[in-house]
Amino acid sequence: MPDVTQKAEAHLSLKSRLAELTQVRPWVDRLAAEHSIPEATVFAINLCLEEALSNVIRHGYKCETHHSLTVHFSATANGDLIFTIEDNAPVFNACEFTESPAPASPDEIKPGGQGIHLMRKFAGSLRWEPLPHGNRLTLGFNYGAQGGEPR
């Protein structure tokens, strides 16, 4: 059995403004340094957090700036990295969101709307739970600290 003893935790609180997302990368960089997370995994984490958090701010909170959201981080000794995002936005299950079919031609590629698609591609796991007044989205990554596969 892998050792899944909890190794560390951290927490980030944000206001519902896109400008607040500038706090995410330095926070992830600190975690990456503390946990020796490989560059490709750091890239995937930053990508998924930016997509998830900006979706909540733009679509969940409709860019109203008086809300808040939190990101909780935990790591285990076997390299599992878990980021849990909680908000108070209307219920939205990102895991069941139906993506548009692949474009038939390059000119039909939509400039936006790729966020959930990218999260599904770059996160190792994605889980959604409803909260009494919001949503909890859990993004999992694994960088194989004890010999596992990345992401």
Added chain:
Amino acid sequence: MQIAIEEMGGGVTRVILDGRLDIEGAAAVDLKMNVIGGSSQLLLVDLQKVTFLGSMGLRSLVVPAQAVRRHGGKVVVFGPVPMVEEVLKAANIDTLIPIHHELSSALAALQ
């Protein structure tokens, strides 16, 4: 996020992006990219120095590329780092903007 524009001869415009194409970076270059898309016929987007690409950054590439194609031009991407290339491919952007890792092949694709 930095953006530089270079006319390469043969009608090719090279736009060199440098930094992170995240929400903040995309906002910094969107207007210039849209102007470039509206005025270029042969566009080479140099991503060698782009270290991050998110969905808002994709928008900064797709909108001008589709503008160039609408007026009969061509667009290529040159030199993305592996993770940036992975995002481009995950989003099918490589079907709109072919990816090249050699400048000579990028320029040849524009002719």
